[in-house]
Structures are given as structure tokens and as C-alpha cells.
Amino acid sequence: MTNNTSEQFHSQPQAGRIGKNYVDGVNHFFPSAIIDEEWQTENQVTITVKMTSLVEVMKWLYYDQGGWLTVSFGNDERSLNGHFAVYHVLSMEGEVKSFVTVKILVDAQSQEFISITPTIPAAVWGEREVRDMYGLRPVGLPDERRLVLPDDWPEDLHPLRKDAMDYRQRPQPTTETETYQFDNQLGNDSNRIVPVGPLHITSDEPGHFRLFVDGEDIVDADYRMFYVHRGMEKLAETRMGYHEVAQLTDRVCGICGFTHSVGYSNTIENALSVDVPFRAKMIRTVLLEVERLHSHLLNIGLSSHFVGFDTGFMQFFRVREKTMELAELLTGARKTYGMNLIGGVRRDFLKEQRVKGIAMVREVRQKFSELVEVLLATPNINSRTQGIGILSKQVARDYSPVGPLIRASGFKRDVRIVHGQSLEAYGSVPIELQSMEDGDVYSRVMVRVREVFESLNVIEYGLDHLPAGAILTESFDYKPNKFALGFTEAPRGENIHWSMTGDNQKLFRWRCRAATYANWPTLRYMLRGNTVADAPLIIGSLDPCYSCTDRVTIVDTKKQRSKTVPYKAIEQYSIDRKHSPFKL
Amino acid sequence: MKGIKQLVGTAHTQTVPVVLPPNSQKLKDALLKEIRRSAYVYRVDCGGCNACEIEIFAATTPIFDTERFGIKIVASPRHADILLYTGSVTRAMRAPALRAYEAAPDPKIVISYGACGCDGGIFHDLYCVWGGTDKIVPVDVYIPGCPPTPAATIYGFAVALGLLDQKLKSKQHQPEAQKAQLKHTNIPLDIKV
Amino acid sequence: MFKLIKTVFNTGSVTTKYPFAPMSVSEDFRGKPELDAAQCLSCGACTRACPANALIMETDEKAGTRRWELSTARCIFCGRCEEVCPTHAIKLTQNFELAVTNKADLYEHAVFSLADCSQCQRPFVAQKLLEYVLDTLAQSGVPAAQLSERRKQLQTCPACRRANNMLDSDNISHLRFIKEQQ
Numbered sequence: 002m003t004n005n006t007s008e009q010f011h012s013q014p015q016a017g018r019i020g021k022n023y024v025d026g027v028n029h030f031f032p033s034a035i036i037d038e039e040w041q042t043e044n045q046v047t048i049t050v051k052m053t054s055l056v057e058v059m060k061w062l063y064y065d066q067g068g069w070l071t072v073s074f075g076n077d078e079r080s081l082n083g084h085f086a087v088y089h090v091l092s093m094e095g096e097v098k099s100f101v102t103v104k105i106l107v108d109a110q111s112q113e114f115i116s117i118t119p120t121i122p123a124a125v126w127g128e129r130e131v132r133d134m135y136g137l138r139p140v141g142l143p144d145e146r147r148l149v150l151p152d153d154w155p156e157d158l159h160p161l162r163k164d165a166m167d168y169r170q171r172p173q174p175t176t177e178t179e180t181y182q183f184d185n186q187l188g189n190d191s192n193r194i195v196p197v198g199p200l201h202i203t204s205d206e207p208g209h210f211r212l213f214v215d216g217e218d219i220v221d222a223d224y225r226m227f228y229v230h231r232g233m234e235k236l237a238e239t240r241m242g243y244h245e246v247a248q249l250t251d252r253v254c255g256i257c258g259f260t261h262s263v264g265y266s267n268t269i270e271n272a273l274s275v276d277v278p279f280r281a282k283m284i285r286t287v288l289l290e291v292e293r294l295h296s297h298l299l300n301i302g303l304s305s306h307f308v309g310f311d312t313g314f315m316q317f318f319r320v321r322e323k324t325m326e327l328a329e330l331l332t333g334a335r336k337t338y339g340m341n342l343i344g345g346v347r348r349d350f351l352k353e354q355r356v357k358g359i360a361m362v363r364e365v366r367q368k369f370s371e372l373v374e375v376l377l378a379t380p381n382i383n384s385r386t387q388g389i390g391i392l393s394k395q396v397a398r399d400y401s402p403v404g405p406l407i408r409a410s411g412f413k414r415d416v417r418i419v420h421g422q423s424l425e426a427y428g429s430v431p432i433e434l435q436s437m438e439d440g441d442v443y444s445r446v447m448v449r450v451r452e453v454f455e456s457l458n459v460i461e462y463g464l465d466h467l468p469a470g471a472i473l474t475e476s477f478d479y480k481p482n483k484f485a486l487g488f489t490e491a492p493r494g495e496n497i498h499w500s501m502t503g504d505n506q507k508l509f510r511w512r513c514r515a516a517t518y519a520n521w522p523t524l525r526y527m528l529r530g531n532t533v534a535d536a537p538l539i540i541g542s543l544d545p546c547y548s549c550t551d552r553v554t555i556v557d558t559k560k561q562r563s564k565t566v567p568y569k570a571i572e573q574y575s576i577d578r579k580h581s582p583f584k585l
Numbered sequence: 586m587k588g589i590k591q592l593v594g595t596a597h598t599q600t601v602p603v604v605l606p607p608n609s610q611k612l613k614d615a616l617l618k619e620i621r622r623s624a625y626v627y628r629v630d631c632g633g634c635n636a637c638e639i640e641i642f643a644a645t646t647p648i649f650d651t652e653r654f655g656i657k658i659v660a661s662p663r664h665a666d667i668l669l670y671t672g673s674v675t676r677a678m679r680a681p682a683l684r685a686y687e688a689a690p691d692p693k694i695v696i697s698y699g700a701c702g703c704d705g706g707i708f709h710d711l712y713c714v715w716g717g718t719d720k721i722v723p724v725d726v727y728i729p730g731c732p733p734t735p736a737a738t739i740y741g742f743a744v745a746l747g748l749l750d751q752k753l754k755s756k757q758h759q760p761e762a763q764k765a766q767l768k769h770t771n772i773p774l775d776i777k778v
Numbered sequence: 779m780f781k782l783i784k785t786v787f788n789t790g791s792v793t794t795k796y797p798f799a800p801m802s803v804s805e806d807f808r809g810k811p812e813l814d815a816a817q818c819l820s821c822g823a824c825t826r827a828c829p830a831n832a833l834i835m836e837t838d839e840k841a842g843t844r845r846w847e848l849s850t851a852r853c854i855f856c857g858r859c860e861e862v863c864p865t866h867a868i869k870l871t872q873n874f875e876l877a878v879t880n881k882a883d884l885y886e887h888a889v890f891s892l893a894d895c896s897q898c899q900r901p902f903v904a905q906k907l908l909e910y911v912l913d914t915l916a917q918s919g920v921p922a923a924q925l926s927e928r929r930k931q932l933q934t935c936p937a938c939r940r941a942n943n944m945l946d947s948d949n950i951s952h953l954r955f956i957k958e959q960q
Contacts, residue, residue: 151677151713155595160712169710173595174586177680228677229632232711240710245829248856252707255636255732299639312782318646319792325643326804333806336636337731339856347861348806375782650793700830703851703884707830717851719881727884728877731854736794736801741877743797751878753810753850758888760846763816765865765910767917774918 006030007065009096019044020099023066027058034058041485042271044099044423047088052105052115059089059103059117067095069401069414071488071497072514073117073127075135077163079109081482085137087114089124090486090497098419100486107137116142123401125522134161134234149227152176160235168232168239214533222528226521237511238503243269243479246508247341250498254515255336256299257491259292261513262341263425264498267487268511269343272502275477280470281345282426287463288331288338289425289489290456294324294365296492297449297456300544304446305376307538308385313376320368327361327460330354345473355464362464366457373450386443390527390539393440402520404494405452406543408436409444416490424489430459442542449544482509491516493544517543588683588721600679600720603686612692613725617747620666623655624746627665629685631718633672636732637699641669644735656742662688667745670718673701673708679715686722696745697724698738700731707731801874808855809873811848813888817867820844820890820904824859824868833859842892842901850876850884865910895935897942902935 010026024038024046034054039047050058062068068091076086085107093099107114116139118125128139129148136159150160153174159165166172213221233253237246250265251258263285270277302317325335331354332338340346350358376382392402392410407414418434421427435451437444481504488497494516503509520543527539590601630638644651645658659665662685674682686695697718700706705716718724728741743749769777794801803809825833825846832852837844859868878884892901893908912929920928934942 151675153676166712168712170597170712171599171715172712173589173591173598174676174679177586229634229672229675230677230713231632231673231675231708232713233708236708236711240831241829244858245827248829248854248858249707251856252634252636252731252854255634255639258634258636312786315647316785316789318643319648319789322643322646322648329804329807333804333808333857334855335732335734336640337854337856339808347857371781371785375785378779378781647792648794649796653793700832700852700854703881704849706852707854709831709852724881726877726879727851727881729850729853729884730874730876731856733876734803734874736796736803737874737876739797740875744877744879749797751880751883752875753878753883755883756886758813758815758818758846758886760815760818760820760888760890761906764913765817765819765867765906767910767914768865770917774914 006061010066017043018046020046020093020097020101022097023062023093023099023101024048026066027061030061031058041483042274042423044420045102045271045486046099047102047104047484049104049106052107055103055105055115056117056120059091060120062091062093062101062103063121064398066093068093068101070121070123070127071100071401071495071519072499072512073124073131074499074512074514075107075131075137075161076501076510077135077161078106080163082106084109085112085135087131087137088499089117089127090499092416092420092488092495094414094419100420100488102486112136113138113140115140118142118144122399123519123522126518133159135159136162149230151227151230160232168235212528212533212536217532217534219528219531219533219536222525224521224524234511234513237500237508239507241508242506243343243508246511247343248339250513251337251339251341253513254491256296257292257493257496257515258336259288259338259340260489260491260496261498261515262338263289264487264489264496265500265511265513266341266343267424267489268485268498268500269487269502271485271487272483272500273477273480275344276474277345278471278474279426279468280349281472281474283429283463283467284346284350284472285341286426286430287350287460288328288340290459290463291324291328291331292338293456293492294453294460295321295328296544297453298324298369300492300541301376301446301449301453303541304386304442304538305382307541308379308381310376310379310381313372313379316372316375320365320372323361323365323368327358327365330357330361342473344475344477345471347473349472350464350467355467358464359461362457362461366454369453369457382446383443385535385538386446386542387439387441389442389535390531390542391440392523392527396523396526397440400519400523402494402523403516404491404520404544405445405448406494406520406523408434409448410440411436411438414495416488416495420488426463430462432459442538445542445544479506484510493517494520588679600674600715602720603683603722605723609692613694616666616692616694621746621748623657624667624742625657625659625665626667626669626742627659627662627685627689628669628671629662629682631670631672631678631682631702632675632714633699633701637671637701640732640735641671641698641738644738649735649739651739651742654739654742654746662686663690665689665693667694667696668722669696669698670702670722670724671698673705673717674715674721676713676715679721682721694725694745695722696726696728696741698728698741699733700729703727703729803872803874807872807874808857808870810850810855810871810876811853811859811868812871812873813846813848813886814867814869815888817865818846818888819865819867819907819910820846820888821864821907823862823864827858827862829856829858830854837892837901839901842894844890844892844904846888846890848886850886851881893933895938896930896933897938898935900935903933908932 010022012022012025015021031054034050035048037049071090071092073089078086087105089103091101116128128142133149153176155172155175211223212219247262250261253261298321302314305313329335397407397410413434415434417427435448484501486499497514500511501509588601589598591598697703702718708714709716726745730737744751822835825835830852832849834847857870860870890904893905894901
């Protein structure tokens with residue numbers, strides 16, 4: 002026992018209760034804060050705490066015990082216990098690796114809850130989303146803008162409430178124009194921003210950026226996402242059964258869809274303690290790595306494109322096609338593999354597929370190594386990517402980003418290794434965490450390059466050592482109102498899902514947090530202090546969903562003028578370094 | 586409000602697609618003759634998951650190479666002959682998608698790409714989705730798939746440009762012409778069921 | 779630089795010949811679903827399993843028909859329909875050349891005539907499905923006399939069956955149990 006809050010807390014270990022020391026620590030330092038403690042699996046616990054103790058418990062777990070905020074979300078539990086609820090999921094990565102979920106109950110009359118964002122900035126998007134979807138007010142949240150719902154959505158309609166609306170209801174748009182407020186945190190009062198909004202002649206890709214510039218240097222940046230919000234979480238509670246949601250999750254993202262599918266299937270399998278056959282786990286592991294291959298090759302190709310190395314871009318895409326063929330060989334489709342059911346997978350890997358697959362892996366490895374050598378020998382790469390877009394360690398610690406972004410800043414966060422024992426077959430395959438120290442664009446590209454080699458090794462190992470046995474188990478029962486987490490490491494970082502089963506052959510609640518969601522808030526800090534020409538490169542190194550960043554408005558804070566510039570023009574400037582589009 | 590029809594007051598509405606002027610088909614046929622060897626395509630992403638975007642992108646890379654047919658992806662709808670719509674038209678993207686349509690000069694060809702574009706796909710009835718490209722603009726060619734493979738994309742462009750004929754035709758099946766065959770007849774019924 | 783030129787040179791041309799030559803896809807490629815109409819019973823399993831509602835069934839009580847429809851437009855090519863079909867009536871082929879200029883060409887239909895309930899005379903199940911169930915029972919050895927009893931029983935709509943069970947005091951299970959005890 003210790004009285005120093007920032008030392009790792011130790012207590013008597015208990016079998017099948019990994020992470021008990023954190024719960025004991027909360028009881029030790031904050032007596033009577035915990036109202037309820039419930040274990041979902043051997044390394045997942047949910048503690049319900051009093052709202053008055055929330056901030057201090059979260060601060061202790063996050064900063065003092067090596068926790069990272071994975072996702073914050075709400076749930077309408079009025080039919081279960083008369084309250085709404087807000088959950089904050091922490092991935093504990095100190096000495097003991099586990100997941101601790103801190104839950105608070107929100108009174109159904111007052112509908113207010115305490116915001117943890119002033120203490121833990123990473124919660125900002127989660128709490129804004131709770132406000133949009135449930136109408137609960139986060140008290141103390143500095144940023145009260147709408148996050149997820151479009152500007153033309155009526156004010157008092159909160160979709161995820163159980164009694165608010167049918168999932169098919171489409172209310173009349175309330176406005177024809179966009180009303181989102183962009184904020185300039187580092188500018189000063191004498192600057193006036195001319196609101197040349199996202200309402201421009203065309204918006205090709207969903208997502209709008211505003212860079213606040215001083216000549217060529219970026220002072221600050223703000224952006225608007227969620228143009229792609231479709232309403233899937235409500236769909237999963239209404240029209241679909243458990244297996245159909247596995248198909249839906251494949252289409253959450255077209256680049257890392259299979260990871261979402263595995264994450265979702267894991268939530269139900271964890272909640273109901275389903276014993277998934279080992280062969281199915283290995284198949285899932287192989288396919289997760291196949292998806293990583295195509296995504297990293299895509300990003301490395303794009304990075305080459307942004308530094309002006311277009312030949313490299315085409316060559317990387319040529320090699321990438323082989324990985325798509327591999328996916329088609331193993332699953333029947335190049336993308337949207339559709340392989341998961343609750344309890345296992347739908348299709349097996351037959352001998353012919355395994356043999357051909359291993360041959361393809363070896364071909365990709367050889368071709369990729371050649372291209373990487375060429376890439377690193379290109380002078381553009383070093384000069385354009387080293388020292389650019391640095392993600393400082395403090396910002397990283399505050400915002401809990403995930404994936405190659407954070408691994409390139411020296412933190413060893415990778416769900417496949419940190420929580421590998423409870424994630425599919427990762428505990429049994431040869432895999433090493435790749436990280437670098439500098440935190441710039443070059444480091445991120447290198448982390449991805451190394452991860453490609455790791456993935457190729459895992460795929461070859463998995464196909465070669467596929468364990469015998471069944472691929473699906475159906476010997477389990479669905480019990481109502483059971484919940485658990487499911488987590489996977491997508492190419493962009495950690496995807497996390499949480500679901501609660503319902504009592505009507507459907508889900509009661511499903512929450513899906515993609516990796517990029519956690520990474521976006523750090524982007525403005527990475528852009529500050531860099532030049533505009535490097536903006537596409539930095540945004541690309543974040544590896545956002547390919548088409549999320551098309552429209553950019555340049556606001557010159559000194560000259561107090563602004564101009565909307567097509568993204569292609571900035572890209573062109575990034576590549577050619579001539580004809581700046583920013584002559585305002 | 587323009588382009589919106591009320592079904593149940595302001596609580597539930599649906600979109601009204603843009604209406605084509607009467608002689609547009611003739612103009613489109615004339616256009617197709619002109620652009621057969623050189624078509625400029627502009628992508629409009631109306632809120633898809635991005636799988637379609639990546640497959641369109643893959644179609645432009647060396648293995649499939651749309652540029653050998655003169656198909657080029659352009660950066661502005663003002664330069665476009667063909668508009669390629671992906672995604673199931675989310676609420677946030679309805680107005681921008683219409684603006685892209687209006688910005689492209691007439692006559693133009695509209696292609697609806699992927700299951701989401703063709704009829705809303707798996708999201709066809711959600712609250713934040715209007716349900717497919719033809720709910721907002723008139724569509725000339727549909728390319729189904731989830732996502733359509735690059736080969737299917739090339740085939741789709743060939744159909745749009747009039748180089749190949751469509752192969753699919755609607756079918757009316759005759760299920761009662763024959764009795765259904767029993768399966769696994771050598772396994773006892775109690776074990777089968 | 780030289781390495782790059784060498785790599786490019788050695789690779790040569792990789793562009794596929796499609797559409798001037800046929801494109802080969804993997805054996806398990808998930809293309810367009812095709813219906814073997816003879817095997818279809820209108821049981822509706824595919825309609826329930828389809829995540830995108832590309833498969834629809836509509837009943838027309840007045841005309842006594844049930845219509846099955848497949849929309850290739852909305853299909854997401856997942857293959858769940860193939861997995862759940864009890865008679866292997868619907869299968870995914872390798873066909874990916876699905877682009878059309880006329881949207882109506884993306885739809886397929888099949889119409890089933892419905893049998894009437896022997897009690898209330900309202901149509902409720904496809905004749906073909908009823909015959910299939912009786913054929914299955916016959917093939918598993920149920921004697922002819924029992925079969926005609928089963929036919930009457932099977933050709934009763936769910937509402938009438940519920941009503942029968944509630945009013946049939948001789949056969950209600952809890953009463954049966956009490957009688958046995960005595």
C-alpha cells in the first residue's frame with residue numbers, strides 16, 4: 002500500500018481479475034467513491050462512481066496510473082435503472098495491463114453531468130457527442146459546439162434516446178446554410194475572420210479545414226468533420242440482429258472495416274463469454290494483418306506523392322494490388338471481407354488458399370523491400386519529412402492518440418502487444434512493437450514501413466501454422482443486458498467497440514470509436530509552427546480516411562483576408578514548391 | 586424548402602430529385618460521341634465509407650489504368666463531363682452534392698457508384714441519409730458493388746461511354762414450374778432438423 | 779535513382795488486358811446472386827438475413843400471391859442469403875459486370891401463389907412451401923393416413939392455430955399433465 006498517488010498501486014492479486022489493483026487503489030484513495038463494481042472478462046471491469054468523485058478518480062487513473070482514455074460515450078438506461086449513463090473507458094497500460102471503465106449515472110430529470118475535459122482534454126469529442134446524441138449537458142465543457150449532427154438537424158431531437166424518434170425518421174432541414182463556428186485559439190482580438198465558410202462552390206470530400214496563417218506559417222487550424230455521419234449506432238439497435246451488425250461494421254470504414262467487424266464480434270463474445278475456436282481466432286488474426294498491409298501501402302504511397310515522388314506512388318500502388326488479390330483469394334472480396342459471425346468466422350482457409358497465400362506474401366515482401374530501398378535513397382524524403390509535423394510528448398499524453406502516430410512519438414501503445422493475450426491469436430504469433438522517438442512525419446512513415454514487414458511475418462506464420470479445429474461455435478445463449486468491450490489495432494490505431502445485448506434478439510447499445518476519431522484533436526497542435534506547403538504531408542501522416550480533407554480555407558491573420566483554396570492546389574504546391582496558391 | 590418534400594409535416598421528409606429539361610437525352614448522346622476517347626470525371630463523395638473511393642483510386646493505378654481509355658479524374662466539377670457519385674447522400678452532403686451538380690456544365694453524365702450510390706445500400710433507410718444518388722439528381726448509369734472492383738469500374742465506364750452494352754436484364758422467375766428437390770435425403774429427419 | 783529506373787524497367791508493363799480479354803477472379807469471389815427458381819420455397823430466410831434489405835418479400839392478400847424481389851442495386855454481396863437458404867436456391871456467382879443504364883434492369887422477381895387456411899380461408903403460405911414440407915415428411919417415413927392429418931394441421935394459419943390451442947381443452951398441455959398425475 003502506498004500513499005503516493007502517482008506510484009503504481011499494488012494490491013493482493015486475484016486470479017481471473019487482472020486490474021483489481023486499480024479498483025483497490027480507487028477504494029484506497031477515494032473511499033466510498035465506488036457505488037458498484039462489475040467484471041465483464043478477466044481483464045475488463047466497470048466501476049460505477051459517484052458523480053462528485055468522477056474527476057479525481059479519472060485523473061488518478063489517467064495521469065498517475067498510466068491510463069489512456071479510449072472512448073467516452075452515453076447510454077439511455079432509463080428502461081434498466083431509471084437513469085442515463087456516461088461511460089469513460091480507460092486502457093490501463095502501467096505495470097498491469099487491463100481495461101477499466103468508469104461509469105456515472107445521470108439523473109433523468111436534470112440531465113447534466115460533470116465534464117472531465119478540463120482535466121483530461123482527450124474527452125472533448127466524446128462529451129460533445131453525448132450532448133448531440135442524448136441531450137445531456139456536460140457541465141464545464143469548454144467547447145459546446147455540435148460535433149456529429151449536421152447543421153440542419155433540429156435542435157431538440159436527440160437520435161439515440163430510446164423514445165426520441167424512429168431510426169427512419171428524416172426531419173425537415175432547419176437551415177440551408179452551414180452554421181458551424183470555427184475557433185482560432187492562438188490568434189488575437191484584432192484579427193477578424195471573414196467567414197468564407199464550407200459553403201463553397203463544391204465540396205468533393207467530406208471534411209473542412211481552416212488554417213489560420215501568418216504569411217506562409219500556420220498559426221492555428223480548426224476543422225469540421227462528421228460529414229459522413231449516417232446514424233449506424235441507431236440502426237444496430239433497431240433493424241438488425243447480431244449477425245447483420247457484423248456485416249454493417251465491415252462498412253463503417255472502407256479501409257479498416259474488418260477490424261471493426263472483429264471488434265464488434267469480440268464485444269458480444271466477451272460479454273457472453275463465448276469460447277471462440279482457436280482456428281477462427283488465427284483466421285481473424287491473419288485477415289487483420291492483411292488489412293493492415295493494404296492500408297499501410299496506401300499511406301506510404303500517398304506520402305511519396307506528397308513529397309513529389311510520384312513514380313514511387315504508382316510503384317507502391319502496383320505492389321498494393323497484390324495484397325488486394327491476397328484478400329480476394331482468402332475471403333472472396335477485395336474489400337469488405339464479411340467474414341465474421343458471432344462465435345467465429347464464416348469461411349475456412351483451404352490448403353490451396355494457404356499455399357497460394359504464402360507465395361503471394363513472399364512476393365510482396367521481396368517487391369516491397371526493393372521499393373523501400375528506393376524510397377529511402379530518394380533525397381526528397383529526408384528533407385521534406387524530418388523535423389516536420391512534430392507531435393510533442395505532452396500533447397500526446399493529454400489527448401490519447403493511437404496508432405503509428407503515437408508510436409512514432411516514443412510511446413509504446415499497440416493493442417496487439419499490450420493487450421495481446423486477450424485479442425484473437427496475437428498472443429501466439431511472432432510480433433514486435435515498432436516505435437521511434439522523434440515524433441515527426443519521417444518517424445511515422447518508418448513505423449509504418451516496419452509494420453508492413455511485421456504484418457507479412459504474421460500472415461506467413463498464420464497461414465503456415467493454422468491450428469486444426471472448428472471455425473465457428475454456436476453453443477452459447479444470448480443473455481439480455483450483458484455488455485463488454487472489444488478492441489483491435491486497426492492500421493490507424495486502436496479501434497474500440499462496446500455493446501450491450503438487448504432482450505429482443507437485438508443490441509441494446511453499440512458504440513464504435515474508430516482510430517482516427519482519437520487522432521483528429523491532435524492535428525491542430527501538429528500543424529502549428531509548420532509551413533502551409535507541409536500541411537498535406539502532415540495531414541497525410543495522420544493517415545486519415547483518404548478523402549477526409551479536401552477543402553481548405555486559408556485565413557491570413559495579418560492581412561485579415563481569406564480565400565478558399567482547393568486542396569489539390571495545396572497538394573500541388575506541396576509537390577512542386579512553385580506557384581503558391583496563397584497570394585491573398 | 587427547395588428539393589425537400591414533406592411527408593408528415595416537418596417531422597418526416599424526403600428529397601425531390603432535380604428534374605431534367607426535356608431535350609437532355611439528345612444532348613447527352615451528342616456528348617457521348619464527343620468524349621468517347623477523352624472523358625473527364627469528377628468524384629463527388631456523398632458520405633460513403635471510402636471503400637468506393639479507394640477502388641476508384643485503384644482503378645487509376647498501373648494494374649487497371651483507366652487513363653489508357655482517356656479517362657481522367659479532374660479537380661473541379663467545372664471541367665467535368667462525367668460526375669461520379671459515391672456514398673448514400675448524408676444530410677450534411679446533400680447541399681454540396683447539388684452544388685457540384687449545378688457547377689458541372691450541361692450536358693453531363695451522372696454515374697451512381699456502389700451499392701450506397703445506387704439505392705442507399707445498407708444505410709438506405711437511416712435518419713441521416715437520403716438514400717442514394719437518384720434521390721437528389723437524375724442518374725444515367727448505375728454501377729453496383731460493395732465496393733465495385735476496379736474491373737467492374739472499368740466495365741461501368743465502358744457502358745457509360747457507350748463502348749460496351751449492359752449485360753444485366755431484369756428477370757421474372759417462374760418458381761412454380763417445378764417442385765423443389767429434397768436435400769440430404771439419406772440423413773434421418775430428426776438429426777437434420 | 780538508378781535502382782528506381784532498374785526496378786521500373788524490370789517490372790515492365792503490368793496493366794491487365796481487361797476489358798479486351800476476360801478478367802479472372804478468385805474461385806470464391808462474391809459476385810451477383812442468382813436464384814434457382816425451382817428450388818425456392820419463399821420461406822423468407824434470405825429476406826431476414828439480408829443486412830441491406832436487398833431481398834424483399836411482399837404479400838398481396840387479395841390476389842393470394844407472395845412476391846420475392848432481389849435488388850442488385852442495394853445488394854452488398856455479403857453472401858448471407860446463400861448461407862441461410864435451406865434448399866440451396868440462391869447462390870453467389872462470379873459475375874461482376876453489373877453496370878446498367880436502366881435501373882429497372884437491376885431487379886428480379888418471383889411470384890408464388892398462396893394456399894388458403896383450411897379454417898379461415900385466408901391465404902397465408904405458399905403452396906410450394908406446404909408441398910415441400912409434406913414431401914419431406916413423406917420421405918422420412920410418415921404413413922399416408924397420418925400425412926393427411928398433418929396436411930390439415932399444417933394448412934392452418936398461425937392465428938387459427940393459436941385460437942385452436944386455447945380452446946382445445948382436451949389437448950392443452952398443463953391439463954394433460956394433471957390428468958396423467960391423477
